[in-house]
Amino acid sequence: MKYFFSILFVFFFLSCENDVTGVDDLLDNPLDENQVDYDVPAFVFYPSLFDVSLGQSFQTQIYAMGVENLRGVNVLIEYDETKLSLQNLNNGSLADGTNPLFFTDTDTPGRIEISSVYMSADSGSVDGNLKIAELIFSTISIGSSTIDFMNESEMLDPDDNLIEIKGFAQGVVNAN
Template identity: 35%
Template sequence: MIGCQLDTHDNAYDSPFDIDGNKEQGIYPPALILHPKDINASVQEIVPMSVYAIEVNNLSGAHAVIKYNSTKLNVMDVKPGEFFKSAQAPLFLYDDNEGVLNIFTSYLGLERKVSGSGSLAIITFQLKASGESIIRFDDNESELLDEDDIPIAIKGFGQGSINAK
């Protein structure tokens, strides 16, 4: 009899596309999540955090409302993610109001919609002060829309945190 020993671990697989891992955290698709969900960095450091749509069908547009601690974090830049990429760049706008970041994006490809999972936006934060900052979606204001501008029910929201030393 031949056998082998497998090393196992209890570490969560750190991927925004880990549906089982998201479900263990109570995040069911379709969902909006932030990734990486935990960042450790130093004051004045600049770090990226992405906004992901997970397991969405017929997505044509999104409005993500993200709340963060503006005394500890500064939004340096927001860029479109890869999910709405086609021959034509997506419509992409953002508005940062000291602790509330609004991101608007629409798919402009010939198909008018996409399905699956992918990055909608990449937020670049600068850490202004030490301590932990929670970054979360406003689940009453954030929305996903189909090609007829009808809301797609969001069943889960995944927050993120940045810990500055």
């Protein structure tokens, strides 16, 4: 019994150190301009990383990040339809009000198109990080897949001019 306690004592000292996760590993908000590796304005999935079980659904939001003078967007998204199934698609906060200008097209498997326009009596455009839509997917087969913005996606100012999009974030799904 003496030796048992002695061994415990040794383990006690050996275990007297905590693992401290580095800040860089902690700060992984996809909307954090100081941490992400893409420039703004950008289209971003928030959150962007999913570890889910097979058949389980998950939700992600589409953000226009770091925008200035934005009036409307046309977002094109593609995903692997053999691994993911779109369950639902909801309006975000860019197009709000009683009759929001928010249109979607999900007819093509593996592809989603969203058009959303900001309407307000106070101003004709909006700045910052803006939620465009919410997507709900479910996994239909095991494996890793991505959700991507297509380069044809657009951001428009009140004069209908294109705003240069400098970054597209990627969503990563790991179905177990």
